[in-house]
Amino acid sequence: MSRSEEISKLLKSLTSSSADVEAAAIVDNDGLMIASALPADVEDDRVAAMSAALLGMSDRIVRELGRGLFELVMIRGSEGYTILVRCGPEAVLSVLAARTAKLGLIFLDANRSAKEIARLIT
Amino acid sequence: MKDKNQVFADLKDFLGFGEEDAQNLKALAPIFATHGGALTDRFYEKLGTVPETAALVEGRVDALKKTHAVWMSELFSGDYGDAYFERRWKIGLTHVRVNVPPHYVEAVISFLRGESEKLLVRELKDAGLVAERHASLLKILDIDLMVINLAYAAERVDRLCNFTGMSKKLIQRCIEQS
Ligand code: HEM
Numbered sequence: 001m002s003r004s005e006e007i008s009k010l011l012k013s014l015t016s017s018s019a020d021v022e023a024a025a026i027v028d029n030d031g032l033m034i035a036s037a038l039p040a041d042v043e044d045d046r047v048a049a050m051s052a053a054l055l056g057m058s059d060r061i062v063r064e065l066g067r068g069l070f071e072l073v074m075i076r077g078s079e080g081y082t083i084l085v086r087c088g089p090e091a092v093l094s095v096l097a098a099r100t101a102k103l104g105l106i107f108l109d110a111n112r113s114a115k116e117i118a119r120l121i122t
Numbered sequence: 123m124k125d126k127n128q129v130f131a132d133l134k135d136f137l138g139f140g141e142e143d144a145q146n147l148k149a150l151a152p153i154f155a156t157h158g159g160a161l162t163d164r165f166y167e168k169l170g171t172v173p174e175t176a177a178l179v180e181g182r183v184d185a186l187k188k189t190h191a192v193w194m195s196e197l198f199s200g201d202y203g204d205a206y207f208e209r210r211w212k213i214g215l216t217h218v219r220v221n222v223p224p225h226y227v228e229a230v231i232s233f234l235r236g237e238s239e240k241l242l243v244r245e246l247k248d249a250g251l252v253a254e255r256h257a258s259l260l261k262i263l264d265i266d267l268m269v270i271n272l273a274y275a276a277e278r279v280d281r282l283c284n285f286t287g288m289s290k291k292l293i294q295r296c297i298e299q300s
Binding site: 029030031032045046048049050052053055056057058059060 | 285286287288289291292295296299
């Protein structure tokens with residue numbers, strides 16, 4: 001299996017692991033989409049650039065406020081969550097979760113996937 | 123972006139700026155050594171009337187005029203190698219640091235384009251000579267401005283990258299996506 005097939009497979013297994021995970025994508029630090037399992041109506045390239053921008057800013061604020069190394073950022077909207085998790089030094093995993101999602105489980109799954117993805121891309 | 127020195131070389135090449143221009147400019151050095159100060163005084167007077175720029179130069183007009191006189195004398199030094207353009211590049215960086223609105227730098231250059239022609243007509247008299255030397259002066263003024271503006275734009279992006287943690291490629295992508 002090629003590297004990109006392995007990454008796609010990991011994303012699929014993350015999105016099918018629980019009904020609460022609605023979609024996921026992996027983006028590099030420059031905002032380039034590496035793999036996506038996002039809804040069809042989402043503009044992949046825009047979301048990729050936005051995710052990387054948020055990652056950059058989050059990374060900076062964690063350092064500025066002496067919170068160690070950036071690990072995760074969560075945004076809550078009225079219809080659900082967007083969670084960004086670092087995948088090694090080069091990329092970020094973005095997970096969309098339902099409003100009713102059990103966050104503890106989502107964090108666990110997302111972190112586990114992020115680690116595996118980091119291993120694949122670095 | 124391309125290597126800076128390559129950009130300088132490309133700009134000179136594009137405008138056909140060469141040895142002849144260097145000689146023309148060198149020949150103008152005495153005129154500007156005598157009358158350049160008056161031109162500088164005039165545009166600082168103007169900068170002092172615009173609230174935006176007046177606030178920036180207030181209390182240090184004399185020091186800035188001296189800096190400007192050095193810049194002007196270098197225009198006529200006859201040496202336009204990488205070190206020359208590095209100094210121009212630094213002007214752009216300094217202007218970002220103190221927040222100089224770039225269109226006023228353009229305005230100063232525009233003022234110098236026009237006033238220098240009047241000065242050459244007065245001092246050289248020979249129309250052919252004025253046209254030839256002024257053409258070289260226009261080229262170097264424009265190249266200076268381009269380099270200052272390039273540095274200004276590059277420095278702003280660098281600062282944005284530093285602050286936001288975003289790479290230059292990402293900033294470019296955000297611009298394209300918006
Ligand atoms: C042809 C246009 C201009 C040229 C060639 C020029 C050139 C320079 C140079 C050579 C320096 C010193 C750079 C350094 O220390 O590295 C400087 C600094 C400065 N310039 Fe300009 N300048 C121009 C237009 C302007 C304008 C329009 C303003 C608006 C007010 C301005 C405000 C300043 C200020 C405030 C500094 C001092 C920065 C500091 O605190 O060190 N300049 N400029």
